[in-house]
Amino acid sequence: MIATLFLKASSLQRKRAVLTVAAIAWGTVAILMLLAFGEGLRNQMAKAQRGMGENIAVWWSGETSKVWQGLPEGRPIRARLDDLDYLRGRMPSASGVLGEMTSWQTTLTWGTTTITGRVTGANWLYGEMRHHYARPGGRFFNAHDERDKRRVIFLGNQLAEDIFGEVEPVGEILQVAGVPYLVIGVLNPKLQMGTYKGPDEGGAVIPITTFSAQWSRHRLDNVVFKVAEAEDMPAAREQFAQALSARYRFDPTDEQVTGLWDTAESGKTLSTEMRRFQVFLGVIGALTLLVGGIGVANIMYAVVKEKTREIGVQMALGAHRGWITGPFILQGMTYTLLGGAFGLLVAIALVMLLQLVPVEGNDAIAFLGKPTLSGEIAAATAALLGLIGILAGYFPARRAASVDPAETLRYE
């Protein structure tokens, strides 16, 4: 009987109820899909962020902007190849320090194909630190290659394709500015967001010792160092500034010289930005859901209006406020949660379907990432649904409770 009282309160509104549940379901799908895409994008961005290497900092040679120990401003500061061991000794917080030299428009010739490309000389650590992983069948150069100044070259996958086309490059001889090099590896395709001299897929890397010998250069264009954990970065940066300034006699607080690109920091910023973006998507979804909630409330208002006399009768018979409001709140919740459950099922189905779409040759998905439903998203959506359900029931229930029995039972 209690069930009858509660459930039949709106049996006359069946058609509208179905539409409203559909509206809630649609709102739920909208919010879940928006959040799922946001999550996918965030994962993708984080992955791309790591593409260049994790927890690394990149330094460029610079010019002093402060007077120091009687020396004027405007002095160029460029580290040398033999500074690297010195820096390694003075930077206990860094797990790796390497130098880079770059030759930009270098002719690369294989058979009858000649193109110009970027060739970087780097320490062997570069492979691991800058995520230059070889695709199967190749390798990055190692400490022996570097020590022996071997003429070996590691190609970005795009550059390799530009030169060799369909041919497997590993084992081929490539002329680099007229000097023959053995191709030992090709970059495994990767997502990369940040870059400081162009994407890794478009360049080639050789041992820095070989580079130095061939181009007769000793000055470094960049110093890159890595820390094991992101929280070690500030200490490593300080050690770097102190070591370099002592060597070249400049003010260690001179940002013009010591300024560098800290991916640990920009990763954090990106993560915050993406979180904000996701919240923004969530708010849009929530608004859609709110419209569904208003639909539910609207039906219930209609029911309250229709049942005013019955509500008045129940009040006359001694029903407390809870007996009057209970059914409406319960129904608001039921409609909302029912719609939410449907919406969740549809969203799960959609996400699973999108997981089946291949990433290859699909730039949109490669950029956006695949939508991902997480427990967090589900929990946030459920909480929102619950809240909307309560509100959708609460306001009509309040209207019902405010019915004046004397007024409704009067008849002319």
Place this chain on the structure above:
Amino acid sequence: MNWPLTKKHNGEAGGNGHIIEMVGITKVYDTGKIKVEALRGIDLVVDPGEFVAIVGPSGSGKSTLLNLVGCLDTPTDGSYHLGGEAVAGLDRDALADVRNRRVGFVFQNFNLLPQLTALENVEMPLLFGGVGRRERRRRALDQLARVGLADRVEHRPTELSGGQMQRVAIARALAMEPDIVLADEPTGNLDTGSGSDVMSLLTELWGQGRTLVVVTHDKGLARRAGRVVEIRDGLVVTDELAVA
């Protein structure tokens, strides 16, 4: 029937034994633009076991008075004791309790809930009064038997005649064994035959010692009452005991 409130039938109500004691009751409906004085100072005292008919022309304020007696509404001014208890100042839930325990309502248009069976309709006040499921059912069946509808308990209001519906309503009004039964034109929507059945039923209740307050246009029903109170323009104009 061993319900604690039933003993109030024998006038243990207030200190002075009155079951209804209204002094200087006024009711003003304020719609913002105009104020309507529905009641302009009513004094009404009813003792346990009385059968009072309230009569008067339309718009005289008799339904308003009945709503106040039944605690469906609160007076603008004046004091009201129901069974010795001051009603003014009670909140909505407390008023609901008072209605549930002390007052049984019978309406002109029955006001049964259409989605519930006759039995469930009679159970409703018991449900609101917190009576357990089995006890609820037993008492509801008992009341339906007393109004002669033992064979109609599973019928819905639409499957009943007007007279039967009003008898279900009377059973519902009696379910909580209230002090007073209030009826607003109980025969107004019934044909003569059903009307006189309902009249007999109400008179019978009175005979069992219940207090009855009935608003009616029905001369026949008013004649059966022990006391007739006539209201006109929000004031009591006559209040006389009928010749028994």
